[in-house]
Amino acid sequence: MVDESKNVELTDDDIENDSKGQLIKKAGQLRDRRNELNQMASERASKRDDLNAKTREKVDEAQEHREKRDELNEQVQEHKESRNELNAEANELFDEVEGLKSEMELGEGKDLEELEEEIEQLEFKQQTEVLSSEEERELIEKIESKREEYADRKEKLEDNGDLEELVEEAEEVRSEASQHHQKVTELADEAQEHHNRMIEAYREADDVRDEADDMHDSFVEAQEAADRHHEDFVRVQKRLREMDKQEEEQRKSARDQKKEEAKEEAEEIYQKFKDGETLDTEDLMKLQKTGLL
Numbered sequence: 001m002v003d004e005s006k007n008v009e010l011t012d013d014d015i016e017n018d019s020k021g022q023l024i025k026k027a028g029q030l031r032d033r034r035n036e037l038n039q040m041a042s043e044r045a046s047k048r049d050d051l052n053a054k055t056r057e058k059v060d061e062a063q064e065h066r067e068k069r070d071e072l073n074e075q076v077q078e079h080k081e082s083r084n085e086l087n088a089e090a091n092e093l094f095d096e097v098e099g100l101k102s103e104m105e106l107g108e109g110k111d112l113e114e115l116e117e118e119i120e121q122l123e124f125k126q127q128t129e130v131l132s133s134e135e136e137r138e139l140i141e142k143i144e145s146k147r148e149e150y151a152d153r154k155e156k157l158e159d160n161g162d163l164e165e166l167v168e169e170a171e172e173v174r175s176e177a178s179q180h181h182q183k184v185t186e187l188a189d190e191a192q193e194h195h196n197r198m199i200e201a202y203r204e205a206d207d208v209r210d211e212a213d214d215m216h217d218s219f220v221e222a223q224e225a226a227d228r229h230h231e232d233f234v235r236v237q238k239r240l241r242e243m244d245k246q247e248e249e250q251r252k253s254a255r256d257q258k259k260e261e262a263k264e265e266a267e268e269i270y271q272k273f274k275d276g277e278t279l280d281t282e283d284l285m286k287l288q289k290t291g292l293l
Contacts, residue, residue, distance in 0.1 A: 001218065002040070002225050008033045010232040015239050023236050023243075030233040037226035044219035051212035055205050062201035065194045072191035079183045086177035093170035100163045115150040119143060266290035 008029045018026065122143045131139065267290075269283045 002037070002221050006033065006036075007225060008229060008232070010236065015235060020240065020243050023240055027233055027236040027240065030229050030236060034226050034229035034233055037222050037229060041219055041222035041226055044215055044222055048212050048215040048219055051208055051215055055208045055212055058201050058205035058208060062198045062205060065198035065201060069191045069194040069198060072187050072194065076184055076187045076191060079180045079187065083177050083180035083184060086173050086180060090170050090174040090177055093166060093173060097163065097166050097170055100166065112150060112154055115146055115153070119146045119150065122146065262286070263290055 008026070010026065010030065014023075014026065122139060126136065126139050126143070266286050269279065269286055272283075273279055
């Protein structure tokens, strides 16, 4: 802010009634304060311009993050579409797998790995536990039944290579869909990061813009005060010129009056000369000055 206590005040009464010396002093004070305020305004304008430039930089930075975010979001959408298409394709393939299994009567029951694990558990029980003859017979029959089920299912699977190929294809498609889903997650996180940085850059731009606006107000205040001092300085200078003109007119008037008085005196002396009166040296010099002799 401008320290108003340092400002120089000038009233109409000062202009009209102050002496020439007082006005010359006032003009110097107004000039010095005007120059000081102009320097202050210039510095504030420079700071304002720097802040405005920084604001533009932050806005540009935010715009870059916006463009990058939008670009990434487009890629996210593309990967989403690919993922959804592949998942739909995988679902269709797995439906075909289930259809084939149903035709082969493999839709119900346990898979080979599970059957193999159950057989191993039953065999371990047979080898490690003390069983009665009846319990051991039942256990052996159960193991044989599981082995037959395992062999039957394995034979059916081996006899149908299409099922394996279909399962493999379905799993590959699902895997590809998962890769696209991973890209969706990665790109969405990256897009969110650019979005957050965009918001932060815009916030910083707003803060700097507010600071620039405050600096502009300070610049205007200093410039207006400088202009006011300049106007008052010009008023004082105009008044001083008027006073100089008045003094010159007064001096000219005094010179003219003095000449007129000298002329009148010379004419009186000349009349004495014509009347035959004796003139002294001073009288003769006065006649010479006026051109009468």
